[in-house]
Amino acid sequence: MNFSLIASFAIILLVLTIGEIISMKTKAFVPSVFVSAVLFLVGFWTFFPKDLIARGSFAKPIVYVSMYLILVHMGTLMSLKELLSQWKTVLISLGGVLGICLMTLTIGKAFFGWKAVVAGTPPLTGGIVASILMAETAAKKGLPTVALLATCMYIMQGFIGYPISAICLKKEAKRVLIDFKNQKSSPSKSFSIKNNTKKKLIPPLPKQFQTPYMILLKLGLVAWIACKIAPIVHINDFVVCLILGVIGCELGFLEEQSLNKANAFGFIMTVVMAFIFANLSQATPAMLGKIAIPLFGIIILGVIGMYIVSVILGKIFGFSKEMAFVCTLTALYGFPANYILTHEAIESICKNDEEKQYAIDIILPKMLVAGFTTVTIASVIIAGFFVKLL
Template sequence: MIMEPIFIVLIIMFIIALGELLSLSSRARIPTLLVVITVTFILLQTGVMPETFMESSTFLAVGAVLVPVIIVHLGTLIPLSVMKQQYKAVIITLIGLVVSVVSILSVVTILFDYHTAVAGAGPLTGGIIAYLVTSDGLAKAGFTSLVAIPVVVFALQNLVGMPLSSILLSKYAKTIRNDLPQNSSHAPQEVASTVEEDMQNMLFPTTFMRSEFFILFLLFIGGALAVFLDHLTTINYSLWALAIGVIGAAIRFYPERALDRANSTGIAMVTLIVVVISSLVGITWGQVVSSLLPVIIIIFVGTCGLMIGGMIGGKLFNWKPTKSIPVVLTAMYGFPGDYLIVEEVSRSVGRNEEEQKAIMNELVAPMLIGGFTSVTVGSIVVASILIGTL
């Protein structure tokens, strides 16, 4: 009876909910996925959770089907109008990603090997999809001994990126506080209203776009097309799915934030997390221990690369490093960490409501766009290209 899918899913949901509650109570200092990965790994290693649990839950098959659909959705997250407004944050973030990846590939290849460098570069420069692309690619290429590296990098990078961002943004926030008259910025409300989707002028009638099922159908069309193009061209489906989402949103085939409009984001992310933790099956404690040294070096070199890229990009647009570097470091944690850090910094540095609002207005837009650029777009491209070189 205990192996019934509903009971297995209940256990998995408990682990995810526990991670979410700890993340919320710590204001994202304890990342949800760090808790989920750690607890699941311990349960697998101790035998409390048999390795057959994941497959028996049936969520694994659902998650595998939804991955290309979710990537199409990611392509609809950032309206081109917002990208144009925050083009400096986009360019600075991309420079940081390039410098970080080149640094990892150069240094880690010399110290270990190229495959180890690839195993860490994708997850460090992005989020959950980049991790999935990397781990899946390593497994398909036969490098099963390296699968522990992206897991550990993915789990630990938040613990480095978030404190660094908070320290640097706090310093920059003091300059905003001390120079309010000369500070001009975009208000959070403006960003929100820009991102807020206009359901008019879609390719399909407005009545169709009010149907959650119709939007899901459109997303599945994009996901299926991406997989078909993968088989046709050998270019990874994640790149196709991302391009389909971006182009589809631009030509109004998809609404912005498509999965949100279909009220399906929550269940989709749960199945995605199940796919992530299923990659822990077969990984031994010995593999994790043996991966710690390369992981530490990957995180150190990659973080230095992001910071150097942030300084270069900041100098290009006359941004202070205390602003440009945190924008790039969002690659290590993404949303909602980027928003929570800005909120916390504005509240702790601002001495009154006016100062807090000024700090929030100045920082929230570039930090959010930096995170979306790296985690949503840049890292998927990086991971997909690198895996293709194995």
């Protein structure tokens, strides 16, 4: 088969579409991200070229542009008040990461050895930066199997996180929907969807100037400023993008739900999603067989640790056990999977736009903040510390 640019693009979209259809048919019990990951993995093991994602034009330059834009866009989904109000989510998420470390460095060490748990724990607590850092350190120290474990940990952890998160999010969506209906039917209580009429410091542009070009330009400018500020304040540039997105929207410079208004959200999300699965091309059956026991053993121990700590902290801070647990589970996949899983769960439970918006306003900010706490912040800090232990 000739995998031309457009053929590769079509195959990638076919896989993503199949995942989406199965998710809809199962009412999000089987997440689209999980289905797509399995299909890409099988494809890479059979007839997909290893560089299929890059061949389909989902290469790093456009992916990073998309990430910057979508992270600023995410800031336009939350008000500053909402972001600051998520301190409980931050503490629960950090507690889940601590639970991972406690389980892997104690029980995990006894079963799988010190080097395996030291290399595997940082990628389990977050994203690709931690995985690359641990794998490169292990390779330099002449530990190829340990380096392999660090790489595969990042690739495989989502297979555990996706289905568990889907179940938790659906239960939480049902709970939130009950609250919504009770508030709506009771005259003594009130409910509200996010108020989009709040006055801003910067007045909105006239409608004729709110074109896709203008909206994307403003998102790009904010992302550019974020990249300039990040090295000065020593904060990850993606985190700064999110923060400036919130501030830009609060001031009125950015439109709320900017990418949606620019009619670009669907394609930008497709670019980011496709790139996630590019990492699966590294995982061969032989590779997985060699490190399968410590790989899945460490993941299972980490999930148990997250669950124990999250339930305790959730009870203290007034979260349901499902919401507290799924906040910590974002460590296993981060953004954009947390965004997609949340929307899939809500779509499967809520029946109309009013219910959906109410559930999104309550659940999505927690999931977004939790993902940044675990993947973007905590995992990098932990990896920086753990490389000294290897």
